[in-house]
Amino acid sequence: MKHPNKKPKIQCQRCGEELKPGKEVWLELSNTDGNYYTEIPDGHVSQGGFSFGTACAKAQLKETEIAKQKA
Ligand SMILES: [Zn+2]
Numbered sequence: 001m002k003h004p005n006k007k008p009k010i011q012c013q014r015c016g017e018e019l020k021p022g023k024e025v026w027l028e029l030s031n032t033d034g035n036y037y038t039e040i041p042d043g044h045v046s047q048g049g050f051s052f053g054t055a056c057a058k059a060q061l062k063e064t065e066i067a068k069q070k071a
Pocket residue numbers: 012013014015016017052053056
């Protein structure tokens with residue numbers, strides 16, 4: 001029996017694109033407001049880190065800003 005020795009693929013959480021290891025951006029998802037952050041704000045419960053492509057991470061953080069302005 002073969003044992004695959006492959007590292008788990010890193011995918012962009014936003015668009016599903018496969019990311020090169022080391023090129024991904026990790027954002028933390030807040031369980032408190034459902035937004036992604038570079039660093040989870042004080043008092044927020046973290047749902048963990050998720051990987052994004054550089055462009056998607058920027059877009060995602062922009063959406064966090066917009067969501068916070070609406071809140
Ligand atoms: Zn992406």
